[in-house]
Amino acid sequence: MAIFSIARGKNYWQIVARYPHCDLVRKDDKKQIINWLMKLKGIAFNHAQRTTDKLIELAHLAYPVVSCSDIEVQQAKYYAQRLLNLSNQRQRIITKMVKLAKTLPNHDLENLESIPGFAQTTAVRVLAELGDLRRFSNPNKINAFIGIDPGRYQSGEMESNLSITNHGNAVACKLLYRAIGQIDNAAKTNPCHIADYYESKKLSSQTKGFKKIAIASIHKLIRTIYALIINDQPYDYNVATHNQKDFSRN
Template sequence: MDIVFGIDVSSRNSSVCVLIDDTKNEFTITNDIPGFKELLKNLQVFAKHPQIVFESTGVYSRRLQRFLEDYDYECVVLNPLTAKKEMDNGLRHNKTDRTDAYNLARIQLQNHHESNKREAEVYHNLRALSRSYEELTRDIVSAKNRLHKDLQLTFPEIETVVSHPTNRNYWELVKLYPHCQDVRNLSVDEIIDKLKDFKGYSLKRAQKIATKLKELAEDACPATSQTSPYRDDVIYHANRLIQLDIDRDKRLSQMIKLAQALPNRDLEILMSIPGFAETTAVRVLAELGDIRRFKNSNKIDAFIGIDPGRYQSGKVDSRLGITKHGNAIARKILYRSIGQITQAAKTSSCHIAEYYENKKPSQTKGFKKIAIASVHKLVRTIYALIINNQLYDYEVAKQNQRRKS
């Protein structure tokens, strides 16, 4: 006898459908301790743990999952896109919370999805820090764009003073001189006196920047006066960027500290891959979690959404592009890391970089497809290194490539 609890999780309440073969029982619970205890009471009626299935709905489903894990109940947590596709395949007719709970139970009975492997709390904390890091990165990009827009009205030339106007020293410079008139009112020596206290600035560098700043300010033709609100906006965005950057560095330090304290050397293993600096390695670890919980590298492909889609209808059976049903942040990090690996390959040989470079001349596939194929290879490499507790070795990787070919 198969017993399935299908749960449609919302923000405040959740609809539950208990499916025992063809018999169903439906009820609603609140997403708090009283509601979860009511669910627990219904689960404990059965001597054998029932199957529990629900969609991953971010913070809402995470509370339910944590409660069930605390009572040693395994859960099937489906990606919403996967669940929708399976429910639309002959199951869903009307869209209500109750029908969704029922259909979730039905597709679990039909498809027998495996329960999610429980991860240690440290991996949840790593992932939370990684998501915060990602949000801060988006905020930084947004604040940079706003700062650039306002500077076009007050002192656009300041963006050419340094070669990379994206670090904390540059934002400190903008905060000091948000309008070209702020520079015109000062002598070069007065500007030098301010700049020499910047972190990493020598007296010679301070003199060079002060002189250039003065020249640019004299030639500048601003669209607004020194008393314009746009000048205040420039200072605001510069201050915000400095604080966002500090906060993001703090999240990264916390991630690294947690990863280094793990009872394994996963961070060290990931950092042994050419092109994997500490930031990339710790974020891959944070997003993928405990890699040992995956049965094979194909499961990781599905987890990050680079597994190929498939279309079947009658006699038609064709391969589609990648599903994009998985962890989008992990997919983005791994995709971008291919570029880092190819850059690092100039000094540190890597079979993944060689694969990417060998495929590049084939214009028929397109660079994105080649990059995704390289991500597949990277995922297999990461999985093999972690499972075997080995650091990356180019010669060993090449030997394994020859054995497979």
């Protein structure tokens, strides 16, 4: 929907819950909509004004096939509110997970949060899925636990069979896959050797097989996570790039 360009996440679904039909937008005047939007998190006056203008524009362009009192509109409102409730429940669970992680006799959570692009939510979810990484004797065993086929992983080389297998922890795999994108985005202001590798492989790739490049990047991320946990140290870009050069020479 066009409204995605001006509202995302919880704010988007709160707008859908309040205005699931164009006639509901038309019933409120501009000032009412602006004042309501400003009650949402992160929306100041200018943002609220732009969003209101867009809502009104879309409301006048729409040609609904049902009235605002029909069951379909009520269902849209119900499901939007259901998503909001689930989002709030998820946040409460994440908060409990963070509180529990901070009571552990180590700095695992803080060390993972130090990786560029690793927000606290990502860090605590990775810890929850992988558990205590000290039980693994090397990073390759973490690969097997997650379900990533190591293929050929030497000096950044990748064979065509590099893939995600059908066994392993699919949730952890998805988390780490998404984390590569987060790390790459964060690298614009906070450099990371994993983002360097990902971008260099994309530029040098003869095909559009970015998924395989992301999987290879997950290998580097797993090695990094393992090193931070085992050595109980935060991420340092200079140390990581130095170690990467030593690894490549070996």
